Amino acid sequence: MLIKNRxxxxxxxxxxxxxxxxxxxxxxxxxxxxxxxxxIAASLHPLARRAALAVGSGLTYADGGHGTxxxxxxxRDVTGYxxxxxxxxxxxxxxxxAGAMTTEPWSVKVEGEVENxxxxxxxxxxxxxxxxxxxxxxxxxxxxxxxIPWIGVPLKDIITRxxxxxxxxxxxxxxxxxxxxxxxxxxxxxDWPYKEGLRIDEAMNxxxxxxxxxxxxxxxxxxxxPMRLVVPWKYGFKSIKSIVAIRFVEKQxxxxxxxxxxxxxxxxxxxNPDVDHPRWSQRRERRIGEFLKRKTLMFNGYAEEVAHLYxxxxxxxxx
Amino acid sequence: xxxxxxxxxxxLKPAFxxxxxLPALLLALQWARALTGDPDHGLTANPIEFTNRYLGDWAxxxxxxxxxxxxxSVILGSNLPIHFRRMAGLFVFTYAALHLSSYIVxxxxxxxxxxxxxxxxxxxxxxxxxxxxxxLPLAVTSTNRMIRRLGARRWRLLHRLVYAIGPLVAFHYxxxxxxxxxxxxxxxxxIALLLVFRLLRWMQxxxxxxxxxx
Numbered sequence: 001m002l003i004k005n006r007x008x009x010x011x012x013x014x015x016x017x018x019x020x021x022x023x024x025x026x027x028x029x030x031x032x033x034x035x036x037x038x039x040i041a042a043s044l045h046p047l048a049r050r051a052a053l054a055v056g057s058g059l060t061y062a063d064g065g066h067g068t069x070x071x072x073x074x075x076r077d078v079t080g081y082x083x084x085x086x087x088x089x090x091x092x093x094x095x096x097x098a099g100a101m102t103t104e105p106w107s108v109k110v111e112g113e114v115e116n117x118x119x120x121x122x123x124x125x126x127x128x129x130x131x132x133x134x135x136x137x138x139x140x141x142x143x144x145x146x147x148i149p150w151i152g153v154p155l156k157d158i159i160t161r162x163x164x165x166x167x168x169x170x171x172x173x174x175x176x177x178x179x180x181x182x183x184x185x186x187x188x189x190x191d192w193p194y195k196e197g198l199r200i201d202e203a204m205n206x207x208x209x210x211x212x213x214x215x216x217x218x219x220x221x222x223x224x225x226p227m228r229l230v231v232p233w234k235y236g237f238k239s240i241k242s243i244v245a246i247r248f249v250e251k252q253x254x255x256x257x258x259x260x261x262x263x264x265x266x267x268x269x270x271x272n273p274d275v276d277h278p279r280w281s282q283r284r285e286r287r288i289g290e291f292l293k294r295k296t297l298m299f300n301g302y303a304e305e306v307a308h309l310y311x312x313x314x315x316x317x318x319x
Numbered sequence: 320x321x322x323x324x325x326x327x328x329x330x331l332k333p334a335f336x337x338x339x340x341l342p343a344l345l346l347a348l349q350w351a352r353a354l355t356g357d358p359d360h361g362l363t364a365n366p367i368e369f370t371n372r373y374l375g376d377w378a379x380x381x382x383x384x385x386x387x388x389x390x391x392s393v394i395l396g397s398n399l400p401i402h403f404r405r406m407a408g409l410f411v412f413t414y415a416a417l418h419l420s421s422y423i424v425x426x427x428x429x430x431x432x433x434x435x436x437x438x439x440x441x442x443x444x445x446x447x448x449x450x451x452x453x454x455l456p457l458a459v460t461s462t463n464r465m466i467r468r469l470g471a472r473r474w475r476l477l478h479r480l481v482y483a484i485g486p487l488v489a490f491h492y493x494x495x496x497x498x499x500x501x502x503x504x505x506x507x508x509x510i511a512l513l514l515v516f517r518l519l520r521w522m523q524x525x526x527x528x529x530x531x532x533x
Contacts, residue, residue, distance in 0.1 A: 073364075076358070076364075077364035080363075080364060081363055081364035081365060085498065089496075089497075089498070089500055091363055091364075091365070091369075092363060142497075144365055144368070187499075187500075187501055188499055189498040189499050189500055190498050190499070260497075260498055260499065261497075261498075276440075279441050279442070279443060279494070279495070280437075280441060281433065281436065281437070281440075283433075284433075286365065286367065286368075288364045288365055289364070291367075291428075292428055293428075
């Protein structure tokens with residue numbers, strides 16, 4: 001028997017965004033010339049079975065429960081103000097230069113302690129008939145934040161199908177590093193390719209999302225197309241973009257920022273107002289679009305869902 | 320190069336003034352657009368951080384310009400650039416003051432506890448504050464009257480502080496960025512070069528003076 005436990009971040013159907021709002025949003029997106037994508041995606045995935053389907057501009061997805069009812073950060077800010085150092089260190093560089101990245105075809109290497117290793121297409125990993133929308137807070141380590149409606153699937157669905165062995169204690173992810181299309185790679189700002197990692201139980205947490213879209217449409221390149229991680233209780237840089245490799249490993253893997261400055265960026269990098277970045281306070285954050293800073297919440301407000309993962313751990317040491 | 324004092328005063332100095340004011344004017348223009356609801360303002364999604372960085376960037380650029388004036392005049396063998404040194408220095412102070420104000424008012428909104436915490440705990444902010452504190456007496460003593468009051472010797476001694484401010488500002492930037500970025504290193508190298516030029520010239524003049532007294 002299947003028992004569905006509704007989590008605090010899941011909303012029931014009656015909390016879904018009113019149709020009028022969706023239509024209004026679609027008008028806006030149409031104005032951006034993206035409406036055509038909706039038809040294409042719908043024809044690619046006509047077998048969507050779930051009742052509560054919302055057809056956005058580009059992707060077909062179910063209302064997967066919102067993480068927050070806070071005001072969403074406007075689309076233009078979510079897609080225009082990014083950190084994606086492979087395209088330059090300026091906040092506007094990704095939107096300007098990420099268009100050069102080819103995302104089709106795309107293949108993802110799955111390696112290590114796993115029953116089904118191999119090279120996969122995005123569609124082989126992400127079940128596009130089971131896409132859901134989750135509205136999450138995103139807290140950047142630089143003390144600014146956004147609220148973003150992501151489209152994707154829980155990472156655990158992907159991992160379960162890949163079948164990690166009992167020795168798989170961690171998962172490492174790697175971003176594309178293609179110098180011909182990523183101008184930022186010409187400088188060694190970080191040790192390319194960008195790498196990130198999670199403990200297997202963090203990766204299997206229901207909150208951890210593999211996103212393929214936002215605001216109802218396919219991910220723009222600057223937001224990590226075609227496939228990126230979203231780990232809402234960790235600083236933004238943990239949510240690795242444009243993934244080309246997934247490795248199941250026994251020992252804690254290295255990460256790009258850990259290698260760059262181990263004193264400043266820990267493996268866990270959970271959002272924690274009580275542990276400052278050595279160079280700035282993490283107690284408060286500026287929500288994009290607001291003037292006054294707001295208080296940063298423990299685990300970015302997701303303590304109820306994830307605090308148990310770190311029971312008994314000294315989070316000041318394991319920052 | 321012969322330029323009449325009148326041309327310097329009536330044409331070149333106002334032009335230089337306009338040039339150095341331009342970044343601040345452009346910033347003000349973008350703020351005016353943003354505050355009147357124009358979504359295409361150039362302040363990014365995070366206008367406060369953008370403004371703070373922008374003002375800091377320009378303070379740094381003007382300090383490099385200021386430090387370049389004496390070497391330029393030596394290389395050109397002309398006194399002309401020296402006429403613009405005081406103005407350039409005052410613009411460094413102005414942009415630095417705006418940079419600091421944007422931190423206090425826009426970024427922290429007068430949260431003095433938080434600001435004090437930053438000054439004592441965050442090394443790059445400590446360094447920035449020290450640099451600004453050193454700029455202050457230079458700006459105050461920039462008038463002809465102050466030069467007379469202090470006497471040329473003491474005034475010159477005091478204004479050598481700029482040789483410390485340059486490196487402090489370079490460190491302030493180097494210490495602030497994430498990852499291994501090129502830009503702050505280039506600015507630091509530029510400032511180092513301008514100071515090494517002075518050091519070499521000073522050593523050269525000392526050897527020459529010794530040769531004469533010997």
